[in-house]
Amino acid sequence: MTRPSRRCLVLLGATLVAACGADEEPASSGGSASKPVVVSAATSLKKALAAYGEQFEGGTVRLSFAGSDELAAQIRQGIKPDVFAAANTELPDALFAEGLVDKPVSFTTNELVLAVPEQGGTVDSVDDLGAEGTTLAIGAEGVPVGDYTRTVLDRLPAAQSKAILANVRSNEPDVGGVVGKLTQGAVDAGFVYRSDVEGAGGRLRPIELPDRLKPTVEYGVALVKRAPNPAGGRAFVTGLLDGAGARALSDNGFGSPPGR
């Protein structure tokens, strides 16, 4: 089977599977009745980008949220959003190396924290995580929040990291799943972004990680090549770096981009 038709078939399957995990939020705004700007973004960006989309002047914004790795896989299969915003820089860089996107830019930072339920938590620090009977949820491998978590665990002594991993009860496909398990009360603790804690409406309490454990959480954004609306995409990214988007990000608990 030739490459294009093979990809065509795989695309069909991928779309079907991905449809389960991804969810779409149309965010409208004032502005011209021009083409919409389609944005694939990491789950942790949901609140910030939804707010930004409502204020966006350059047209209607269509947002699609899922684990960043899943979105990258979609782009590899040929799906072309105008903008790809990931929770790390590795994924956009990889796509750039594959010639699928323009050169990525870091647009914001976030902080990985240990989150516990606001009421009645049994965990107060990372040290408590290895205790017998403690349960936690983390992101799966390959998902940015999961990789960041594993970076943290790697920086711990081997015995401790092993004990903590033994207490993991679920490897979620995106950070939304980890937050969900926490807010349901299904686990005692989980590694999420600070922005997620702020967005959980008071139901979660963040425990800051010691500096030596903190990973650098840098979000990268890139314009997808040969996408339908490059002008709209450029306008979106500009606002993200310095405009309504940047404001929305800081309002929702994100840090300023590195070097600003």
Add this chain to the structure above:
Amino acid sequence: MTQARWFGPLLFTALVTALLFLILPVVAIFVDTGPGELLATLDDPAAVDALTLSLWTSALAVAIIVVVGTPAAYLLATRSFRGRSVVITLIELPLVLPPAVAGIGLLAALGPNGLIGDSLDDAGVRVVLTTASVVLALTFVAAPFYLRQAEAAFSALDRTWLEASRTLGAGEATTFAQVAIPAALPGLIAGLALAWGRALGEFGATLMFAGSFRGVTQTVPLAIYERFATDFTAALGLSAVLVAVSAAILLTVKLATHASPARVLAPR
């Protein structure tokens, strides 16, 4: 005459289109996966874990569904009582619920903050994120498939068979076991196959209610989803395995019914 000439080909085209659409993704999986990759998948212990978990949790769910559902369906089919149509609609409800809604519902009922889950949690019984919760989720989504078929199968029985059994000295329970079930068996087995297929494929409700953890709650669909983003080949391989297993189950069940509906039941 003119109407007849295009109607036939129209029907044929509709069927071919439907067939192609349904078969295409399945065929694509196998075309993309060589037999070498399929076998490599089976070498991966995580994949084997997922497969084993999927098989036995779905089997257990189906067993529960059949044991509880068969008498329930019989009652529904043979007795008329007030509110019967309401009960039937309630039973069919999970059928039209999106799996995500099913997941939410299970959480709302049995989650740590749920209606019943709250008290359970206080008593120290945490349901979520366990293998038991996988079985619960599968049972919830697959049960209506069996119940519907079973109710239809029992309804289709000739009532005089059941009455004849009673006049020959057999009580209600004996009639149920020795006349109703054997006579309705093909329909019951079809329902079982449907329910099992549904249980094997369940994803959304499982993810939300049971979580995803290898060997405990990561069933094959969840494992496929995890691999899809990072290792598409592995995802293909696992998909192929699941398709093969599901097809095997379906085939076995069909053969069991067709071979001889009578041989399934031993004569007294």
Add this chain to the structure above:
Amino acid sequence: MSSLRVEAATDLGPIRLELDLTVAAGRCLAVVGASGAGKSSTLRIAAGLLRPRAGRVVCGDATWLDTERGINRRPEERRCGYVFQDYALFPHRRAWQNVAYALRDRPREHREAEARGWLSRFGLDAVADARPATLSGGERQRVALARALARRPDVLLLDEPLSALDATTRAGAERELAEVLAQTEIPVVLVTHDFTQAALIGDEVAVIDSGRLVQRGSASELAARPATAFVADFTGAVILRGTAAPAGDGTTEVTLAGGDRIRSTDTVQGPVAATVFPWEITVEPAGAWAGAPRSAQNRLDAEILSVTTIGGRVRLGLTGAERLTAEVSTTAVAHLDLRPGTAVAATWKAAATRLIAV
């Protein structure tokens, strides 16, 4: 041996059923009537498959149902043999297994042998291992009967047991059924919509119309003295028994039990029941006819026994070497001055004579 008594008062849709029937041991009561009249419901009440608003069912000294005293024995607790209209053979069991189902109070090792024995008695050895779907209508009917009798019931209830058969099979089946029933010592209730069948098989006939028992008696009584127009409509034929043989000119000559001979255009031989509808019989004063009887006409001498007027019709009960019933108009009665005691000649066409092998 004990008799069966069924009293019931209940609503069946638009009809109100009100009945009180008793059948003595060893006797067969044929219940006839139009569809929906309540005949099958009566059987179902007796068997416990239908619970009437008020009623009693007593078999011998056992009370099976008494709504006043709150007694209602379940079907499996009553010893009824029930043959359904479509036989209700279990499709997933072979013929002998169907019969064996009735033998649940026997030890398991003996069931097969006894079941096969029953089938043998009904001439079904060859199909004992067959499934109901592969059996012919007549075979299914016999298996159903064997199954019902295998339980050694106290009462036998037959709900239109021959309706599902085609005409040819039915004739033979009627004969067989009559023989089987003649040998049973339990009360039998046979429901049918066919009066001729009822007359042939039953010792007595009861006519049900719109849920009520309208008349009960022997077949000839009902035909000769119908209590209502409905009974008159229903009880058609006069039945004469005799032996048939070809007459040489294409017709069949039947030598009746009383010695007379009649002709029929049906070609049946051997022992027969010859039937004629009362309205096909013409009555003339005796002696009015002179000359040799023609082969196309039958003629018997008789004396009028009874004159019964229903609406615009008159039923005449005739007696002589045979019992006959003729139906004539009121005008004819007046014109010919027909009254009990008048000697007459009853004539009807050979073509109007139907023969049933018995």
